[in-house]
Amino acid sequence: QVQLQESGPGLVKPSETLSLTCAVSGYSISSGYYWGWIRQPPGKGLEWIGSMHPGGSTHYNPSLKSRVTISLDTSQNQVSLKLSSVTAADTAVYHCARESFSSTDYWGQGTLVTVSS
Amino acid sequence: EIVMTQSPGTLSVSPGDRATLSCRASQSISGDLAWYQLKPGQAPRLLIYGASTRAAGIPARFSGSGSGTEFTLTISSLQSEDFAVYYCQQYNNWLRTFGQGTQVEIK
Numbered sequence: 001q002v003q004l005q006e007s008g009p010g011l012v013k014p015s016e017t018l019s020l021t022c023a024v025s026g027y028s029i030s031s032g033y034y035w036g037w038i039r040q041p042p043g044k045g046l047e048w049i050g051s052m053h054p055g056g057s058t059h060y061n062p063s064l065k066s067r068v069t070i071s072l073d074t075s076q077n078q079v080s081l082k083l084s085s086v087t088a089a090d091t092a093v094y095h096c097a098r099e100s101f102s103s104t105d106y107w108g109q110g111t112l113v114t115v116s117s
Numbered sequence: 118e119i120v121m122t123q124s125p126g127t128l129s130v131s132p133g134d135r136a137t138l139s140c141r142a143s144q145s146i147s148g149d150l151a152w153y154q155l156k157p158g159q160a161p162r163l164l165i166y167g168a169s170t171r172a173a174g175i176p177a178r179f180s181g182s183g184s185g186t187e188f189t190l191t192i193s194s195l196q197s198e199d200f201a202v203y204y205c206q207q208y209n210n211w212l213r214t215f216g217q218g219t220q221v222e223i224k
Binding site: 004061 | 149151153158159160161162163166167172204206208211212213214215216217218
């Protein structure tokens, strides 16, 4: 069974960089699929952030592209997210996810990140 | 960007009744649509992909239909564990977008 578990600081100051890690178990991320992030601000809907394939292909939401970096650490079987210059609008539950061409079939339960001074 | 619009925003249903959720795309996405179930504190669950294919382990009471711009998720007989928020998502292109969600609540 594929499992994803997000971790990282729950509080980030405005203008700083949000950094999260997702530990994947039950599947080797180097074997394929896209691995990415989706977020949900409090009381709002889901927003796709982006994803990366172990072959190097990446796709980002254009609205976030200038601030986002997703990377894969195949040795640790982990997926990372960095979001720079954060504001209160970046406060959200951040989910790690496995994506195929037909769906997002596995998700982590998410971690809440609050942007506040 | 393909805009996904779900209706209704909230659906009040009695256990055992049928629930019908709608999702509309701002342009044709063929059958490139998935449905997800979200519950607080849990990992979201994939229900349907390809507009009508149930994901592994999903009960037969969940069914999806539609193509192009109009899609439907039907839960034939609501069980207590089905009260949740449901989202549709298009994956016709790499800017994957979601609807705003439909909350299915107990009537």
